[in-house]
Amino acid sequence: MPDYPFAPTWCPGCGNFAIWAALKNGIATTGVPSEKFAIFYDVGCAGDMADFNTYYGFHTLHGRALPTAVGAKLANHDLKVIVVIGDGGCYGEGGTHFINLMRGNHDITVLVHNNHRYSLTTGQMSPTTEKGTKTKSTPEGSIEEAQNPIALAVSNHATFVAREFAPDIARLASRITQGIKHGGFALIDILQPCPIFNPVQSPNWYRERLVKLEDEGHSSENLEAAWKQSMRTDKLPIGLFFQESKPAYHEQVTELQDLPLVKHPIETVNLTNLLKEFK
Numbered sequence: 001m002p003d004y005p006f007a008p009t010w011c012p013g014c015g016n017f018a019i020w021a022a023l024k025n026g027i028a029t030t031g032v033p034s035e036k037f038a039i040f041y042d043v044g045c046a047g048d049m050a051d052f053n054t055y056y057g058f059h060t061l062h063g064r065a066l067p068t069a070v071g072a073k074l075a076n077h078d079l080k081v082i083v084v085i086g087d088g089g090c091y092g093e094g095g096t097h098f099i100n101l102m103r104g105n106h107d108i109t110v111l112v113h114n115n116h117r118y119s120l121t122t123g124q125m126s127p128t129t130e131k132g133t134k135t136k137s138t139p140e141g142s143i144e145e146a147q148n149p150i151a152l153a154v155s156n157h158a159t160f161v162a163r164e165f166a167p168d169i170a171r172l173a174s175r176i177t178q179g180i181k182h183g184g185f186a187l188i189d190i191l192q193p194c195p196i197f198n199p200v201q202s203p204n205w206y207r208e209r210l211v212k213l214e215d216e217g218h219s220s221e222n223l224e225a226a227w228k229q230s231m232r233t234d235k236l237p238i239g240l241f242f243q244e245s246k247p248a249y250h251e252q253v254t255e256l257q258d259l260p261l262v263k264h265p266i267e268t269v270n271l272t273n274l275l276k277e278f279k
């Protein structure tokens with residue numbers, strides 16, 4: 001039996017190694033003690049990070065890392081809450097949760113390990129797979145159009161929308177720090193090479209297409225410009241598409257104004273009067 005935490009089981013060359021390093025670095029740079037973090041891991045190769053980390057956390061299934069993280073944040077909003085999830089989990093299985101977390105501006109940093117495949121299940125198409133791609137589940141080429149998560153987030157009230165490239169660890173780490181400090185919903189869609197189940201979208205494939213938003217004169221305060229950048233097909237922009245400051249969900253709940261829910265005194269509730277209302 002190996003000592004805990006276990007050594008990573010990811011394949012050689014997997015982008016998850018870089019994201020793992022960037023996450024730990026990004027957390028450390030916030031200066032917030034690590035015991036103040038709670039990380040919610042989804043199913044898949046991305047979520048297997050649960051076995052290799054020593055932060056507080058919870059390993060969930062099929063997109064449910066998102067609502068579970070919301071529950072934890074509302075129970076104890078003193079925590080910094082992070083979700084580690086694949087593109088299949090976030091944009092497919094948990095797609096409706098994803099949409100509603102953005103609408104609520106829940107103060108959660110969502111790291112989507114976007115390898116454009118369901119990789120743990122050995123490379124089936126995911127919502128971000130390009131139309132026409134041959135995978136194990138689409139031997140004649142996928143029929144559906146690919147989802148555009150950045151455009152979806154920009155148009156659906158997300159208050160922090162970023163895309164980064166996994167192998168650029170230092171840049172990703174500082175974006176993660178920024179997302180954690182944002183104080184509202186933060187999406188970081190991370191382009192993650194998967195050399196085994198998606199060898200076409202290799203690090204070099206990405207490098208030929210990436211442009212940095214800051215080199216394009218982009219202002220992250222401009223929603224319309226963020227939309228235009230998110231819809232580009234000539235290049236693949238990385239960086240901060242959009243950020244705005246708005247109250248987070250827990251800041252708008254009257255009962256949570258004074259104290260986190262877990263610190264509220266537990267009082268004996270007399271159910272008699274309450275039950276009378278149902279007679």
Ligand SMILES: Cc1ncc(C[n+]2csc(CCOP(=O)(O)OP(=O)(O)O)c2C)c(N)n1
Nearest residue numbers: 043044045046086087088089117118119120
């Ligand atoms: C009920 C159930 N349905 C389906 C699966 C298979 N399954 C395991 S991981 C996964 C999705 C992983 O894809 P993604 O979220 O993109 O993460 P990745 O593995 O690529 O990091 C699926 C569908 C399962 N384990 N249980």
